[in-house]
Amino acid sequence: MSIIPEHMLQARRKISNKYLIGQGLEVGALHYPLWIGEKANVRYVDRLSVEELRLQYPELNQYKLVNVDIIDNGEKLERITNNSVDFIIGNHLLEHCENPLATIRNHLSKLRNSGILYYAIPDKRHSFDLDRPLTSFEHLVRDDREGSEVSRIEHFHEWVVLVNKVKDDEIDASLQKLLEINYSIHFHVWNDSTFPEFLLRAQKYLNHSFEIVHVEQNDTEIIAILRKTNHGLLAKLKSYVRNSWIN
Known part of the structure; x- marks a missing residue:
């Protein structure tokens, strides 16, 4: 595992300090938890215990891993109560998710209204994914509808x-x-043009349940800040009212 340069860490801190406030979660932090400001508290979620993570990733033996507070599937967060946290951090998480669209949907359900999702993904042009084909949005929709x-x-x-x-x-x-x-x-691969496109199309696909607040190229990675909205709820309410009048 390469060491993250200081200028990239500084960019992460700046964004974290601006958007992450209150009680939150970080999924899959391993040895590089995101810096959190004084106005935020975070619990760490992973699919395995620290001991099991050591077995899975022997290349991290020289690093200290964060203490895992909650063992859970990071895509589903089934142990987390809906509408209970102010932010969720997925730092280099979405590319590991078999169903990124469902992951965003599930994460949004755990957030309080106006809660924040902090996502960062590697730009394939600067990673070991260089030779892999870019993931199409149609592929992601198929995984969501038919199962990953x-x-x-x-x-x-x-x-x-x-x-x-x-x-x-x-x-x-x-x-x-x-x-x-x-x-x-x-599982999935993006670059500087396809990841913003993915976010825009996901926003529509997920019924405008989030707004895209910030997208930034941070050297070899791309950081995105999404904010939960109540547009999806309003759409369901309007549909219910409309159908009630029809019936």
Whole structure:
């Protein structure tokens, strides 16, 4: 794991200090939790305990991992009460999510009104995803509607071949090993143009349940701040009233 340059950390701190206030969560912080200002408190969520994370990521042995406060699926956050937190941090999380659209939907449900989502993703042009094809929005919609299982093997195969550069006669064995341990690969890939496009299309797809407050290229990553709105609720209310009149 590479060390994050100070200028990137400073940009993260500036955005965190401006938007993250109150009680929140950070999902998958591992050894690089986001800096939090005095006006914020955070609990750490991960899918595994620290001991299990050590086994999953031996390359992090030299680093201190954050204490995991809540063991939960970071895409679903089923142990978190709806409308209970002011912000959720997913720093380099969305690319690890099998269903990013459902993840955003679920995260929004956990936020209080006007709550904040802090997302950062790696720009594929500056990462080991360089040789991988960009993820289309249509692909993400299919995963959301049909279930991410329909493309799971495809993603792992792509990872083995284009990231790990495994030779042909070793592909199947490597693929099976990663599947067995449920290794957290990058399922999806964006760059500086497709990630903002994804956010805009997701905003419409998710019934304008969030507004895009801030998007910033931070060297090798892209940071986005989304704010929960009540537009989706209003749309449901209008639909209910309209149908009531019709009936």
